[in-house]
Amino acid sequence: MNSSLVELRHTLHAHPELSHHEHRTAATVLAFLEPLGPDRVVTGIGGTGIVATFDSGVPGPTLLFRAELDALPIVEIADMAHTSTIEGVSHKCGHDGHATMVCGLALSLAAQRPARGKVHLLFQPAEETGTGAAAVLADPAFADIQPDFGIAIHNMPGFPMHAMVVKPGPITAAVRSIVFRFAGRTSHASEPEKGENPSLACADLLRECDALSRNDASSHDFRLVTPVHVRVGSVAYGVSAGDGEVHFTIRSWDNQGMTALQDEMVAIAERLAVRDHLALEVSTLEEFYANVNDDAVTALVHGAAAECGFSIVTPDWPLRGGEDFGLFTERFPCCMVLLGAGTDSMPIHNPSYDFPDELIDTGVRLYETIVRHACS
Numbered sequence: 001m002n003s004s005l006v007e008l009r010h011t012l013h014a015h016p017e018l019s020h021h022e023h024r025t026a027a028t029v030l031a032f033l034e035p036l037g038p039d040r041v042v043t044g045i046g047g048t049g050i051v052a053t054f055d056s057g058v059p060g061p062t063l064l065f066r067a068e069l070d071a072l073p074i075v076e077i078a079d080m081a082h083t084s085t086i087e088g089v090s091h092k093c094g095h096d097g098h099a100t101m102v103c104g105l106a107l108s109l110a111a112q113r114p115a116r117g118k119v120h121l122l123f124q125p126a127e128e129t130g131t132g133a134a135a136v137l138a139d140p141a142f143a144d145i146q147p148d149f150g151i152a153i154h155n156m157p158g159f160p161m162h163a164m165v166v167k168p169g170p171i172t173a174a175v176r177s178i179v180f181r182f183a184g185r186t187s188h189a190s191e192p193e194k195g196e197n198p199s200l201a202c203a204d205l206l207r208e209c210d211a212l213s214r215n216d217a218s219s220h221d222f223r224l225v226t227p228v229h230v231r232v233g234s235v236a237y238g239v240s241a242g243d244g245e246v247h248f249t250i251r252s253w254d255n256q257g258m259t260a261l262q263d264e265m266v267a268i269a270e271r272l273a274v275r276d277h278l279a280l281e282v283s284t285l286e287e288f289y290a291n292v293n294d295d296a297v298t299a300l301v302h303g304a305a306a307e308c309g310f311s312i313v314t315p316d317w318p319l320r321g322g323e324d325f326g327l328f329t330e331r332f333p334c335c336m337v338l339l340g341a342g343t344d345s346m347p348i349h350n351p352s353y354d355f356p357d358e359l360i361d362t363g364v365r366l367y368e369t370i371v372r373h374a375c376s
Contacts, residue, residue, distance in 0.1 A: 206227055
């Protein structure tokens with residue numbers, strides 16, 4: 001195990017930053033990369049992102065390897081030398097480990113450039129909010145990258161340590177949050193008929209949208225509607241409420257199913273608003289496209305994993321979680337690999353979770369082998 005990489009991971013873990021605020025994190029990664037002499041470094045892509053390029057100087061494929069920079073607004077429950085020093089913020093998804101693995105690939109490429117082609121190492125901001133990939137892709141600096149294909153690893157507790165969980169097609173769900181805001185008119189609580197109270201519309205929206213769920217992971221038309229927040233009026237007992245809002249997070253195995261599900265929910269809300277004489281505002285946020293693995297790129301990853309001797313798990317269905325890399329899979333061929341972090345590990349986003357250091361070398365070895373196969 002490379003001690004400099006473990007030290008880097010621990011430094012990143014101890015100083016986490018939230019989405020779009022990853023300034024110190026980016027600086028730490030940049031300080032690690034610059035002495036390695038990449039042929040080009042782009043900073044500030046998508047806000048705080050970095051792209052380091054290692055170019056063989058020989059025509060060949062262009063590869064992109066992506067890691068994430070941001071942490072989560074979770075209070076860490078742990079007693080470690082590298083425990084978070086930032087109150088209320090911690091790396092509970094393993095982005096510190098993902099970034100370290102890509103830095104490990106940088107070490108390898110610095111020692112030996114690819115035989116042909118070029119390799120871009122992308123450190124992306126704001127994965128957790130579903131806004132970072134879009135910001136990177138919209139940045140004019142990304143137009144110069146034009147990868148032939150992209151690879152990303154996300155650690156995944158619940159699978160055997162070091163196992164490569166990968167399959168062609170969807171590997172993670174499409175996920176989106178949607179907010180419905182009803183605006184009516186307040187009145188005295190003794191005269192509710194003189195106002196428009198959205199309480200029944202909110203209640204009916206919850207019930208009718210719940211009926212849209214098909215919570216069967218083995219179904220091709222899997223869809224899940226989860227209420228996450230409801231508010232109606234205020235705590236004022238003499239007032240009949242005049243406004244209310246309902247927040248959902250919704251999931252589907254593919255992007256087309258996500259669009260259809262949202263359209264059905266909006267139609268329900270519009271009908272209820274007309275019925276109860278309410279104005280309606282609908283907004284979406286934290287949108288994660290399904291990660292759809294390209295057949296050829298997945299075969300490349302599968303072959304590299306087999307050569308390294310890693311066990312390979314082929315799940316029957318995608319995982320329900322969302323991952324911002326899905327927007328890259330919409331733009332060019334990609335493969336998202338889920339890396340087993342142990343069957344007895346704390347789950348990601350748990351206050352006690354910590355990325356296993358022993359996975360760093362696993363990820364680096366897979367990346368090195370992919371580069372060698374693709375660029376030989």
